[in-house]
Amino acid sequence: MPIRRVLNNVIFYAVLLGIWAWVIHLRVWPPYLFPSQSDVFASLRSGFSDGSFFIAIAVSLRRVAIGYVISVVLGLVLSLIISSSKFFSDTLSPLLTSLQNLPSICWLPLALLWFGLSESSILFVIIMGATPSIAMAVESGIHSMPRIYSQVGRNLGARGVKLFLHVLLPASLPHLIAGMKQGW
Numbered sequence: 001m002p003i004r005r006v007l008n009n010v011i012f013y014a015v016l017l018g019i020w021a022w023v024i025h026l027r028v029w030p031p032y033l034f035p036s037q038s039d040v041f042a043s044l045r046s047g048f049s050d051g052s053f054f055i056a057i058a059v060s061l062r063r064v065a066i067g068y069v070i071s072v073v074l075g076l077v078l079s080l081i082i083s084s085s086k087f088f089s090d091t092l093s094p095l096l097t098s099l100q101n102l103p104s105i106c107w108l109p110l111a112l113l114w115f116g117l118s119e120s121s122i123l124f125v126i127i128m129g130a131t132p133s134i135a136m137a138v139e140s141g142i143h144s145m146p147r148i149y150s151q152v153g154r155n156l157g158a159r160g161v162k163l164f165l166h167v168l169l170p171a172s173l174p175h176l177i178a179g180m181k182q183g184w
Contacts, residue, residue, distance in 0.1 A: 063119070064126060066123060067123045067127050067130070068126065068130060071127050071130035074127065074131045074134075075179065075183070076138060076176075078096065078135035079134075079139045082096075083139055083142040083168065084160070089139075096132045097136060100132035100136055103129075104126070104128065107128040108121075110124075111125050131183070136179065137178050138176050140175055141173075145172060149167055153167035
């Protein structure tokens, strides 16, 4: 990394820390809303030394992994449904496109109302944030591939789920990976 870039970063973050200290000095907000740098670093030191931050990080990563795996499975099932029926392609596909454009945080109020402050509400927000992207990416991959793939698969005896799993899904794998990346 060039020295100029490093110097720019050091100056930027030094100014940022200076603004933080200046706002603390002005007492614009109470300390529980805008803590001082020393309070933040003391809290970080305490959380890492007693291991509570490591536990919290592990729990959060577990929640994200579970929600993401469920999202991939649901996305694949939805893309199978959409790609197998003109009716679902015309109705479910626009709905998923509109849901894909919502930020995940929009689901939080509904999750809290429906599930309360629980593990289920956290998983719901993760699933609703990732599933539409995955489903729409796979559906896009299936619809953009040449029709010959599905015709050849049908001629070889693949129908329904078999056609999806053995022909359409492998052919749309690049789209699935892109959707998984976007959903992440």
